[in-house]
Amino acid sequence: MxxxxxxxxxxxxxxxxxxxxxxxxxxxxxxxxxxxxxxxxxxxxxxxxxxxxxxxxxxxxxxxxxxxxxxxxxxxxxxxxxxxxxxxxxxxxxxHGTPVDPDTPEAAPWEAAAGLLARLHLAPVPAGLPLMRGPAKAARAVRRLRAAGPHPAAEPVLRAWAALPAWARAQAPAPLARTLCHGDMHLGQLVRHPSDTGRWLLIDVDDLGVGDPAWDLARPAAWYACGLLPPGEWSRFLAAYREEGGPAVPSAGDPWPALDVPARALTVQTAALAIAKSLVQQRPLDEAEQAVIDSCVRMSRIPPELTERCAQ
The missing domain is CATH 3.30.200.20 (Phosphorylase Kinase; domain 1)
Incomplete structure (x- = not known):
């Protein structure tokens, strides 16, 4: 009981x-x-x-x-x-706050999410705050996949993980990353509350901490790269983050040198959890899960040294 x-x-x-x-x-x-x-x-x-x-x-x-x-x-x-x-x-x-409605994806508050992240990333880091847990959660998902049992889709996901730079698999943010980060950012982490005039707010502080802000942009970046987030919505999110002065990416130009490795890590994390859950639930992978695994297949062909150079 x-x-x-x-x-x-x-x-x-x-x-x-x-x-x-x-x-x-x-x-x-x-x-x-x-x-x-x-x-x-x-x-x-x-x-x-x-x-x-x-x-x-x-x-x-x-x-x-x-x-x-x-x-x-x-x-x-x-x-x-x-x-x-x-x-x-x-x-x-x-x-209690009102969450994002998953049945109306066209109304998803991407600009609000980006603005909140930018303001969080620009806030002073409190003394003694622990590391944010984004990288640790990716590593934990891979361990869960390995413990879940055999699955035909597991091999490319593990190869994609091995193709990441060693520092991205080290369960800690990149060296010298000293930004206040959420650590587990997705649209489910936003609510509206009447006490704050109905504006969107971030919730869930379990993974909040000091780290590389690119990890907070990594999930929407990964969805965009996997074809799960339309280009227009990704562009709105990125533009809103830049307009608020967010430090995770340059204010103009190509954002991918900063986002590439964290986005790959989040892709592996999502795929690993999808496979592990499908094994427990004894069900086939759905279309979105298969799209993430297909991305891992492509990622697994990229050598770690090339990924490392792209992140520099």
Missing amino acids: NVLLPALTAQLRAAAHPVGAACRCADPGTVLAERDDDATVVRHGDTIAKAHAPGTDPAGLSLRLATATRLPGILLAPLRPAAVTLHDRLVTFWP
Whole structure:
């Protein structure tokens, strides 16, 4: 029995209402995400409780929460300044926001996402903030693929990983990268909240930290390179980031020398997770997953020394 979920829901209900106030919410608690090795997220009314992944560093999470509190208009701030411990898991509480609607991709807020990233990248880096975890998540996805079992699509994905420069596989940002980064940027990390006049805000501080800002642009860049993001939407995103003075790419000219390696790493990460999940779920790969794997096939033919030169 999952003892965490009932206890988390009870904590959430208490956090959502003033002491002594009756609960008149329609739902007792809606589970938004639940994985034993990752976060469990529950909603009750307008409040979210997040039990962070097992082994989350308390000091690192505390610094990340403080950073979100200090950057209004960029990051959604937690409802409480510190995490609580529940069944050996760190738990934080957040206001509920309206996410991007996945059923209306034509209305995706690419300009807003780019502007938020640029402003985040230009913000001062708080003292002691840990490394952002983008590169570490790519390496973890590859380990998960290797542990998942045999699959005919795994070989080109692992070859594409091996073709990356050694520093990109080292689970840490490139040397001298000292920018405040989100660490896991995609459109699911944006919400609107009434307390901030309905503007888009970034959420999820678990991977926030110091690193190379190109990793925050890597997922849309990878989607564009794989044919999953139309050129017009990529151009809007890139132009909006540059207009805000974002430091990840030059203000004009070719952005790919800065984006190429992180985008390749995110392509491998996406493909590795797709294969691992398809094995667990005993299903074939879908069209989008196959497009990412096809990109890995092309990437695997590029020698590491050429990729290294392109990134310099």
